Amino acid sequence: MLRERAPLWLKLLALAGGLCLYVPILTLMVHAFTKGTVGGQGIGLTFEWFAQAWQRPDVWAAFLVSLKVACIATLIALALGTLSAAAVARRRRWERNRVSWLIIIPILLPGFIVGVALKSVFDLASIPLGYWAIVIAHATICVAIVYSNAALSFRKDAALQGEASMDLGANSFQTFNHVIMPTIAPALLSGVLLAFAVSFNEVLITYFIAGQETTLPLWLLNTFTQADQTHVASAVATIIFLVTLLPVATACHLLFQSKR
Amino acid sequence: MSTVQRLGLFARISDALWRYPKHVFWILALPPFLWFATIYAAALIALGYQSLFQAETAAAGGYGVSFTNYLDLLAPKNMTVLARSVVMATTVTLAVAIISFPLAYYVARYSHGKWKTLFYFGIMIPLFTGYLVKLQSWAVIFSSDRLLGEAFSILPIGFTQTTSHWGTFLILLHIALPFMILPVMMTLGRLPRAMLDASADLGAHPVQTFRFTILPLAAPGLVIGSIFTFSLTFGDYIVPRILEHYGPLLGQSVSQLAIEQGGASLAAACTIVPLIVLLVLVWIAKKAGVFDAP
Numbered sequence A: 001m002l003r004e005r006a007p008l009w010l011k012l013l014a015l016a017g018g019l020c021l022y023v024p025i026l027t028l029m030v031h032a033f034t035k036g037t038v039g040g041q042g043i044g045l046t047f048e049w050f051a052q053a054w055q056r057p058d059v060w061a062a063f064l065v066s067l068k069v070a071c072i073a074t075l076i077a078l079a080l081g082t083l084s085a086a087a088v089a090r091r092r093r094w095e096r097n098r099v100s101w102l103i104i105i106p107i108l109l110p111g112f113i114v115g116v117a118l119k120s121v122f123d124l125a126s127i128p129l130g131y132w133a134i135v136i137a138h139a140t141i142c143v144a145i146v147y148s149n150a151a152l153s154f155r156k157d158a159a160l161q162g163e164a165s166m167d168l169g170a171n172s173f174q175t176f177n178h179v180i181m182p183t184i185a186p187a188l189l190s191g192v193l194l195a196f197a198v199s200f201n202e203v204l205i206t207y208f209i210a211g212q213e214t215t216l217p218l219w220l221l222n223t224f225t226q227a228d229q230t231h232v233a234s235a236v237a238t239i240i241f242l243v244t245l246l247p248v249a250t251a252c253h254l255l256f257q258s259k260r
Numbered sequence B: 001m002s003t004v005q006r007l008g009l010f011a012r013i014s015d016a017l018w019r020y021p022k023h024v025f026w027i028l029a030l031p032p033f034l035w036f037a038t039i040y041a042a043a044l045i046a047l048g049y050q051s052l053f054q055a056e057t058a059a060a061g062g063y064g065v066s067f068t069n070y071l072d073l074l075a076p077k078n079m080t081v082l083a084r085s086v087v088m089a090t091t092v093t094l095a096v097a098i099i100s101f102p103l104a105y106y107v108a109r110y111s112h113g114k115w116k117t118l119f120y121f122g123i124m125i126p127l128f129t130g131y132l133v134k135l136q137s138w139a140v141i142f143s144s145d146r147l148l149g150e151a152f153s154i155l156p157i158g159f160t161q162t163t164s165h166w167g168t169f170l171i172l173l174h175i176a177l178p179f180m181i182l183p184v185m186m187t188l189g190r191l192p193r194a195m196l197d198a199s200a201d202l203g204a205h206p207v208q209t210f211r212f213t214i215l216p217l218a219a220p221g222l223v224i225g226s227i228f229t230f231s232l233t234f235g236d237y238i239v240p241r242i243l244e245h246y247g248p249l250l251g252q253s254v255s256q257l258a259i260e261q262g263g264a265s266l267a268a269a270c271t272i273v274p275l276i277v278l279l280v281l282v283w284i285a286k287k288a289g290v291f292d293a294p
Helices: A008-033 A048-055 A057-088 A093-108 A112-122 A131-167 A172-201 A216-223 A227-259 B008-021 B021-052 B055-059 B066-073 B075-109 B114-127 B131-142 B162-191 B191-200 B204-236 B237-240 B248-258 B264-285
Strands: none
Touching: A008 A227, A008 B114, A008 B131, A008 B162, A048 B066, A057 A131, A057 A172, A057 A216, A057 A227, A057 B021, A057 B114, A057 B248, A093 A131, A093 B264, A112 A131, A112 B021, A112 B191, A112 B248, A112 B264, A131 A172, A131 A227, A131 B021, A172 B008, A172 B055, A172 B114, A172 B131, A172 B191, A172 B248, A216 B131, A227 B114, A227 B131, B008 B021, B021 B066, B021 B191, B021 B264, B066 B264, B075 B114, B075 B162, B075 B204, B114 B162, B131 B162, B131 B237, B162 B204, B162 B237, B191 B204, B204 B264, B237 B248, B248 B264
């Protein structure tokens, strides 16, 4: 088939869009790895800011809080998201749509609305703000991500193949172990990885319910006001970016493989 | 002679799982259902309670229902904040739609094979890049020991009181961009080539093809992207606060109230109203069939 070529103006506009996406992040990386300015004494490559961040106990504490919260929230989301996807897999289309939209509400609404709502729930129910409050909030938003990945795979592949397996005489457990699980595993894994990335980066809801706890994004937020800290903050932001990059890239890879 | 085989417990459970799909459905659905029902109900009850039972009356020992919080919302000064937020969110959404469309169209129509995968990759990464990572990038761009030297001081952006809305606009635009590109790209990816050819064959000018064929077919993606963008922008409170936006935006005021002592009841009222408005808007979009996955 003859491939069409894009007109030049479209290419340029697309390129401009791409630059809008990437220039700020690249600036950040350059800032994290260099010292000096272009105009002044010249620019030099350095790992000094990463070394400084490494030695900071407050950065480590925040990093560990973020890591633990993300892991627990992701596990809860994995359970709830997979269960809901499995439950609706064989229901009618309008029922599935209704469930999808109920699950997706928390990520569709503005951050402050969800944050303030959860804060008043925790206040009235006298659940202390902090660690577990963050875990509950993150789990709730992460369900949407696990669900949307799992639902598609359940519906398209697992349902039909499961039926075939039962027709061929396998019992429910055999079908689950040998047919359904292997079929949905890549989708679940990519859901888990993306959910981890979202939880690790979440700040707009966390801000309201963190109490005394500091996650890594919240640490970054508190550091904005300190002008002498911008380089270390850039180093930390780069670390967050890289910690997110790996799971997201793996998840994308899995998604593309299953598409083929 | 037929022998009736007695089934073991294991096999009987296995059969039951197949035989009673309704029960299986509820066993599966119960944990997530309880989780979401509890949180949603609790959120609505808590917001309603806090906004209706004012902090002062509770402190005085009375338990009166009062709508003062809701009447307070109608004060002209609050209406100004609301209008400012809506204008900001709308302009950012429009700008994001305009910037993302060519990129989405190019990737969906003209890229193939490895390149297409790479482009999808390139959209997914900023989509999941954290809010604060993006914000830190802009802090670097705007900061005093800026890497780009004085380049950005020529542009009307930065931390000054009068121009900070340009900075806010730019940062919000950057944060929201991938949330528009991806859904638009998905819908454009399903655009039937034959339709475009047919349009051209029937003598339509490319502009007409765009207006009457491409745009209507891309509409679901644009609507989903706009919901995400509007929601992100409208609900943002960190960017305008850091840039010291010349007048507070809605999220900024509410977030301030929510963490202040005694501000919780007004904050609840300020939250429940946009919450209901947005839910109704999303419901309308859903009725129009935007969320119906193919």
